[in-house]
Amino acid sequence: MASVLFPVLVVCVLIDIKGTVHNPYFGFLIYLILGPLFLISLILLIIGATISRGKEDIGLFTFEYIEEQFARPGRYSRIRRHIILTFVISLITLFLVALVSYTGFHYTESASFCGQFCHQAMEPAYATHQNSPHSRISCVQCHIGKSSQWLTKSKFSGVRQLFAVLFDSYPRPIPQPITSLRPERGTCEECHRPEMFHGDKLYVKDLFLPDENNTHVQTALLMKIGSGGYLGRKAHGIHWHVSEDHPVFYRHTDAEQEKIVQVWLQDGDQEKHFTVTEGKQPFLPEGSPLGSVRQMDCMDCHNRPTHVFRSPDEALDEKLITNAIPRTIPFIKRQGLLAITAQYDSVEAAFQSISRSLKDWYQANYPDVIAHDPPLLDKAIAAIQQAYAQNVFPEMNVTWGTYSDFIGHRDGSGCFRCHDGLHYGQNGEAISNDCNLCHIILAENEKSPDVIALLRKANTR
Template identity: 35%
Template structure:
């Protein structure tokens, strides 16, 4: 060992009479090692921030990984949302902190189920790297296909115009759903999932503040400081955009609409929803329950090849939307971008949040989208009424939708 260190010393600190090439060689070696170190560090950094590493190698989370792969943000890496984009030293600090949290959880088996993210990066460091809040989005027509729970799986269409909006008021815009992002809106939630919001504050252009309190909550605004308020951003509504799980009704409608399940199978919509709505102790029991559809249709007039195909499709769909081991399914996490399975917009727009002058946060169905119109399959023309009013004369008129 002593000889090794002596040789190493002679290599890096050669005598003055050594050949030039041998005196330069240590510098070349050091430069090579430095480049190699940074190359390995860069590869390790990029690899450890990849979706495959997070979801399959480090701390395996099937619900999060699978739903992410099926989402519109599948090409966005985990760290883009959960760590955000910032200066390198800030990112390294976050990586060390998160690695400690997940590392100790794996070592001591202290993972909570279902897993709930507690350290999401602010939207300005995550979402706004791709999406610009000041951008105005035009109204968009949405078509929703719905199959009835009857023998014919009767198809109907629901049409509505979604008023995404956004933009800035100085450009003559600043309305629609994305109005909330351009304007400072703060709120206080009493629960971790932010489903109970008794207090909302809006900062007006003139510097004044408008406070709304849920009159049924007995909440005292003086009980919280401004530091406890959360500013509304993209994730306030789009909280499940990368990990959304459809409810059984919507899931089966989608499979039927895409032709992955044949609508010619009598009553398949009703049977599929019934099976997927049950909470099974294990995945095996769920797959067996889905497979029982073959016996159910054995003596019917259904095409058995179509039934077998439907069974395979439903089993795959179940495996990508239900995770008994991690206690995750469509009921686990509320999706605040809609108001079907959870309050969503109605957390604040419920007619109960009033100012001290009894002025309510607006409650109108055509505030965010037009009044939905349902059309039968045999209707060649569907008429949508695009109305910009009548607007209430004051926010105190919180019963607009009832009068409509």
């Protein structure tokens, strides 16, 4: 076993280090099957050697015996050669075992192992990760913290997950928020330091209207990014919530952390409480348990820093801005939206239907578009299919809107879970929902907004 596995392993490890094979199962084969088998064969070899018939001969192999073989010149040169050979082979084996353990450990930490090995279960998470600002960071850099408890936690959780995949018992979709391996604040702060942020930042969003010309409009917000407070600067703006000086706690009565009934914080000696009130009485939904308490951290707003599932509008706008969907095709935004928001049982069915419905519609309504430049519509169709496949995963029951994003206030969620003007403090004032608290709206869905023209002009002067 050892002598067959040995050369196979050497060749496989070399190929893997060169990076010529990209199949995720290749790493699995080397590090989680061949590697352990090789270790087992070595253990068997040792056990076999110690309990086998030739025990006495091996017993002879003591340090004195070896010394004696080398001390007398010309004696038993065959044995001497064997000793040297054994020594060299042992060294190479040790090196191989170390190499396989080391690269094997790294392999189980790679995005390819986490994201592609359990292909179906992790597909939505992997696809969105690949399409995000964090695509160069591996999964474990966020999902597994640095301390030693995390290592055991992650391995236990990993074994549980492996069984869930083997017995096909994992939930579809994987519910949010996740209960184990949720990133913790310290993990984000390895790279980001919100206490050092300061001031406001211009956010410009490009959108396209569902009209004949797919009109390009822009929304511009001056976002009050703020800071968590640093070197005597006071915490302010959006990142005020993460200041060490006044941790914010909240109580939620549902698993999704959407229904927040109480918020409180200790600011110096001042204690602030905010409760959802109905009439003047503190209000907890009837029959609800008291709920769970959480200290606010990054994930209460940035729950989708990397698994960003776009809305149908955003998914198409992203393709229109780069002209992957040619903007010159009349009504392509509207028709694209109709095509990607329909219900499909599988990605293949979706692709076929998107292609067919768009071709039929343009053939019937704009035959000259197809006649004039046939590849134009094909290009649009390919990008629309991609917009679908990057955000909808029928096998995992993940469709548009399955996962809510807590950044902003889509559908009254996110910031408006607390900033809805219904969470009143002791002094009768509610957590603010003033439209200028978090951002100043400079332009909303405007064609060539003045403010952007002004900034561009200032720039070129």
